[in-house]
Amino acid sequence: MIKNYFKIAFRGFRKHKLFTFINIIGLSIGISACLVIYLIVYYDLTFDKFHKDSDRIYRVVTNYSFSGEVGYNSGVCGPLAGAVKAQVPGVDVVAPFYTLSQVNVFVDGIGNVPTRFKNQENIILASQQYFEIFNYKWLAGASKTALNDPKQVVLTSEQAKKYFPALSYNQMIGKVVTYDTIKTSVTGIVESLKDHSDLYFREFISYGTANVVKDLKDQLQLTAWGSTNSASQLFLKLSGKTPAARIEKQLNDLLGKNTKKEKGNTQDFHLQPLNDLHFNTNYGSFDSGHVANKTTLYGLLVIALFLLILGCINFVNLTTAQASQRSKEIGIRKTMGSSREQLIFQFLSETFLITLTAVLISVGMAPFILKAFSAFISPDITSASLLQANIIVFLLGLTLIVSFLSGFYPAILLSSYKPVLVLKNQAQTGKSQTRNAWLRKSLTVTQFVIAQFFIMATLLVSKQIYYALHKDLGFKKDAIVIIHAPWKNKQLSRNLVFFDKLRSIPQVTMLSVGSDAPSSNSTMSTEMLYKDGKKEIKTDVQEKYGDENYLKLYQIKLLAGRNIQKSDTANAFLINQTYAKVLGFKNPSDAIGKMLKYNDKEWQIVGVMADFYQRSLHAPIKPLAFLVNTAIYRNNTFHIALKPQTKDRNDWKKAIASMERSWKQIYPDDDFEYHFFDENIAKFYESEQHTSTLLNWATGLSIFISCLGLLGLAIYTTTQRTKEIGVRKVLGASVAQIVTLLSSELIWLILLAFVLVTPVAWYAMNKWMEGFADRTTISWWIFALSGAGMLLAAVFTSSFQTVKAAIANPVKSLRSE
Structure with missing residues (x-):
């Protein structure tokens, strides 16, 4: 019996090659996403679960x-x-x-x-x-x-x-x-x-x-x-x-x-x-340990679920659309004694075969997907991970679940036909036709809702990343190289020699020595106290150290007072505008000359700097003091400004090579490392860039799956309306009128999906943007562009079939009837 079911299934697949291909491709994309995302999520959720108690x-x-x-x-x-x-x-x-x-x-x-x-x-x-x-x-x-x-x-x-x-x-x-x-x-x-x-x-x-x-x-x-x-x-x-x-x-x-x-x-x-331990960003794991984000993991699961739903929707839509073509087969089988349970099992077995084929294709695609995303997934997740016992169990479970979700409704629908009506060509009554049409419309709207949500999310994330990377952060970030002196090196003379070597390199325009860069993950803070005669203001203040070239090199503006000097090591410093406001000074110049208590000594404010971001845009600007430290040459960081590149584009390479030669002469036991400051800034937003990459893929795949299903429905619809199209053309309808007729329903479905998804997407975008202290606006064009883009993609996809049907010779279509 089961062997017979599979024979019938294979015959059906050969007869309807295009629809079978669309179903397999749609499901295989969704299952591939599920498989890869399961590997990523399972990897992070199983950390340190093996310890007893x-x-x-x-x-x-x-x-x-x-x-x-x-x-x-x-x-x-x-x-x-x-x-x-x-x-x-x-x-x-x-x-x-x-x-x-x-x-x-x-x-x-x-x-x-x-x-x-x-x-x-x-x-x-x-x-x-x-x-x-x-x-x-x-x-x-x-x-x-x-x-x-x-x-x-x-x-x-x-x-x-x-x-x-x-x-x-x-x-x-x-x-x-x-x-x-x-x-x-x-x-x-x-x-x-x-x-x-x-x-x-x-x-x-x-x-x-x-x-x-x-x-x-x-x-x-x-x-x-x-x-x-x-x-x-x-x-x-x-x-x-x-x-x-x-x-x-x-x-x-x-x-x-x-x-x-x-x-x-x-x-x-x-x-x-x-x-x-593996998920809390407040504490981290250890000094350099990877910390996963549960929100991101759950977001990945939602993406996988959405892509899988899209594939299942295609299957249900195309199978129910084809129902009338199999009505006589079902009527004859019931007349010959087949029970409804047997028919349901037959249709589910056909779905199982399609799903199993899609799963096998997905397993073959997984290594390539893992390689494509290798830049931001753990190197421990490899093709070998596919051979784990839990992965095999997951795939078996997924095959059964997808087979049931995709095949259950079509199996119930097809097996419900009454043989008497079927053999009279009355398989689908007006009510059943209307019900099936509404189901297909509802599922199609769901597809467009998911696809447009991905488009909107992708546009917003890309807009925020662009905003973060191009916003004026309050300092220069281009053409600056950062080199950290060996932290165990306590010989002041070595650092001074290296400083002189760097200064002699032709491509170097300015050199500064200090602590970390204006914006970095490394922070130092202390408590400072200000007394204005009436009250005390005690503030947690971030500290940065540097010489008199630091502000010039990074082009940090001085709003009032003077720059730092070498003689300011024990009695004077600069503060930023935010700290001046915390102290109650509306005008930066009012802060000049005021005294603050720091390290049990009285220090004078000699200058007020313009605000700049000390970390990424996720964090607000905090009160900051800029000081000169007597040990800045002993064990700190070199900040090097380079000249603009000439036409041959090799100037910076020559400069780096000169720096490395000097390093090896002075610090022979330590490895030479350098960083461009703008690259360090970009690293602040690696998580968002990875999210953007994932959304780009999810958006592309969701549009592809939706349009694939749409193409299948367009083929079915135009085939069912061949006679109507022929009659309309004979009566004088133009190609444009027929294309409009066939596409109007599609346009209304996309517009409905747009209306439904817009408030949901707006809410989700606002929640995501709450993670940034400084953020871009959620512009109206994000929604307009996503709706227009989805509409164009859908119309373009369906036009292959609608235009073909519209320009067909009506004589042939009427003759075939």
Whole structure:
């Protein structure tokens, strides 16, 4: 029986090749989108789910408010871990660790000459309790005592093979690994985590090492309750029945006992669940960890669902439109004894075959789609991911669901025909024809609603990105190169020599030394106090450092007063216009000469700068002070303005090459890195650019699927109205009149879809734009252009068939009747 169903299905496919092709292409596009998006979403949603009792694991983070400004820090103060162990009941495991960066590692090489691994990352100071919370497989060493003593280290298998490629794991135990100047002994090897995890650390130095190494002890600040460092992390595993709120209260009670509260300033600890670690942008994962956005993931799921719905709509529309052509087949089958259940199963099996074909095509397309989007999806998501067991289960489930959604209504409709009416050519009564026509119209409107929503969203996102990249940010951003001096280099003379080398390069027009660029992800802030004789104004103020060329190089305007000078290292600074307004000065010149208390000293305002954006347009402009620091030449950043390129376009390349040669002469042990400032600005909006790329694809695919279905319906409609078109032409109707007649219904459907989608799209756009402190306007032309574009695309697609039908010879069409 089933074999017979499939034979009939294949015959039907051969008979209706075009409609079958349209259905398969529409479904395969929707299923491909679902498959790729499922891979992305599944990847992010499964981070650190494999740890035992993961629902009881929390990271302690710090929240604070300062004069109305809210701040977040993923770290804690140094003494908290010890206090929790001693004074907080209800916690099974307390695991502090401290992240280290850019560490030079030395291991014994050939002939006792140490092999150096420069600037290694993902190294932490950790206690044995770290491995009690997180699940690692031990390959060598004692799992319970490997980090009990100072100067011990545990390596992951990946790092162990990198350092000791010729040794077995057991032979590595006892080997010496030196971190800068700290000699450690390997006491354990654990298997590198294979599952998705934010715990990407590869080397674990015993936490007790800080007790015998002064530099580390100073960094950990184990007695400073008032100092919070994001490198100092603390994880807790709560006992089974202990609520997180109770532990949180005890932690904040500890903080209150050991710190003094200041009016207007608050600080408190918060327990962040392990499953929130991968998604919370306030705290991040760790120093360089990827943080996913749940809103983006859910948005991707909606896009996948929409594209899948479009494919299913095409199938339902075309199948119901063809219903009359299969009516006699159904009538004969019922006359011969087929039950309605058998007919439903037959039609569902046909749908299943089409869906299965679409799924197989989708699997073949997936590697190419992954490659197309490789720039902004994790490198861990590859074609090999398609072979995972969960993906196979997902595809099987998707095949069944799509088969049911696409085939259920057509199967019910086709199997409901009465054989007596069918054989009298009365298969569809007036009511059933009207009902089917309304269903097709409703589904077609739904397609156009989805397609126009994507068009509107794409236009707005593109407009906001253009606005952000071309807005006057208050500084020059083109033709500026930024080079960071090696942060471990403490020799002032080296930086001064490099400064002179840069100044001698012909393509360099101006050079400045200071802290970070005007707009960057790196921020420093402090508290400043202003007394106007009546009241005190205490403000959290961002700090930037630089020399007298900084403002000139970035072309930051000075609204009042004078520029900074070398002699201003301890008594004077500039503020921005926003800070002047916070202090109550409507006119910038009124702020000149006023005194502020900073670092327990009185400082004078000597100039007021025009506002500029310190971060992206997501964040508002904040109060800022610009200072000269005595250490700016010791360990800071070089800002280099280049001359405009000449016709040969090689000037900047020559300048970069000269910089690299000078770098290698002065800092031979450090890698040369440089960045163009305008590229750094563009990186602020990578997320929006990725969103724009996804929307471009989704928009293109939705329009393609909708127009594909529209073409199928146009072919069916013109075929059904062949005789009517012939009669109209004989009676004198022109080609234009017939095309208008056939297209008028389509135009009304698109206009209806436009009316329905516009308020929904406007609301969604407003919600998305709330994420920007400075944003573009939602212009009327976004909606007009999307409606007109969809209308043109639809009319153009259907015109292939309507014009063909309109210019056909009426004699042939009437003869065929």
